[in-house]
Amino acid sequence: MTSKHVDNANRAALSRAKANGHNGEAISSKEPVAVPQERPLKFRDEVAQLKRDRIVDTAADLFYEHGYANTTLDAVAEQMGFSKAFIYSNFSSKPELLVEICIRGVAHVHEAVEGALNLRLDTRTTLALVVERYVSSVLKYQKYIAVYTREEKSLPVDEAIRANEKRRQFFSMIADFIERGRDEGVFKSDDPLLSALTLGGSVTWMAFWYREGGRLQPHEIASNITRSTMLMLGAADADK
Template identity: 40%
Template sequence: MPDRPALERRTAARKPTALKSEVAAYKRRRIIEEASHLFFLHGYEATTLDAVAEQLNVTKPFIYSYYRNKSELLSEICQTGIQLSLTALDEALAVEGSATEQLKMVVERVARIIIENQRYISVYISEEKSLDPDDARRIRELRHRFDTRLSTLLAMGKDRGEFEFEDASRTAIWISGLLSWIANWYHEGGRWSATEVVMDAISIIMKIVAKKRG
């Protein structure tokens, strides 16, 4: 651990604009959080930007200084889960290791992302039809990209003799589905802890790709 003067020097070296952009990011995140809460409870159509502003005790122009319109809010909510998941997947693929190790890492991280962003993913599942068609297409493409990269990892593991299954693309879709579905049934503070769910997801998915008993 660095001593205090070293720490202070390092802090002092941060760019002067850092706090400002941090605060802006924080505000954007809070707007998104409250909007997703209202969209989840009442639906996108029935939720006004006034209601979002009221929830945050700010004005509607304040929201307009961060988001162009309600549709942009929805788009950001809907793409959060898949963007984080894609990043996690790419990071896991960049780590040296067997396909088994990489797959375990992907599942662990993506399961946690889904649990932590459950509300956003639920809104995406129920409000995909309310998205601007271009946004809907773009997000579908991100999901497709996730499935394709996962499928490549699976195929690689099969080639190396680590995995066994009939069709890599379809197996990737089943695995994505298992993970996405967590958003539908997990309850924070419910019967199972997040860690139990994550560990169970790993164990089940490793069974899906496991080689059959010979």
Template identity: 35%
Template structure:
């Protein structure tokens, strides 16, 4: 269901806070960044931020959970989407790679600052990981059963595909030789070959 104007405005403000916080956490580190600095970068007061996030740790949790929740949702959609397992896997890896590249600061903050997350956020992250792994593993097992994939252990394939697409956050450079779409296309090709196909569908 489409959001109303008020909900859209709130979502815009929430996302803007996350963008600025992620950039500051990325460049300065979580412990060295204050909520005053986040507010100053947004040209707002701290009470504005408190409307959405009550503590700096809550803000960090939202930054980290943004990517993991999105990845888990994408994996579930791929499992339930139309098309053959091979078609769904190719679309999923390409989409995931693009999201990872677009949100690479969020992922960098997550991997570096996870230790500062509250226990509840840690549990939510673990739940997102389980949702992601379960959905992708189910898709790979479906493809193996249908003959789309000639792979050995689906768990190994799942980990390899996940690592390949996710690690793009570390090495991708916008000013590099390949665009985000070109990198996503190549990663999708590698994923399909790793699943036992010579070329993507």
């Protein structure tokens, strides 16, 4: 290789080094490499959330089976195979744990129904989808919903007020949908809010009587409640 070829090769190598941000400096194999911190931090957050989720799930099981008043944090810790200190490292008290259960249950149901309404399908299709997702969400978080319904009286006063406001917003959302359907001539309802509460009562009560593997499957329950709601709302083709 001639000196001209060597010079050209050196210049090409230097250009590549500059393009890679080395500015012509020697590249050392010992140069420290920055380790991204985002993943380790995210991993720790995920582990912490999994711990909280497990505590909440275990507490929901025990509150559902034995009642809030009859369940201690010692019982929750024992069920998990940990010390009570593990519980306190995530929740400061039993009331705080109850609040978390109630908030999660309400939030999941609200999100499911709101998602169906936001699809902006035709009114009858929307009603069927609302009921289907309402039923599915209540059954998926059955123990959360049952605990919230039964133990709401045990919530701290400020949290009970907050829960009542969330519930009011939820049923107002359904009532607004029923009112729109009435304005379209699809539904007949003298009191859309009462109709929404009636629907809510029939779905929420499943949290107490439904048992997996029972006579009716979730889709059959949803179909029956949809038909009953159509009849209640005086939908013209409810019998189809």
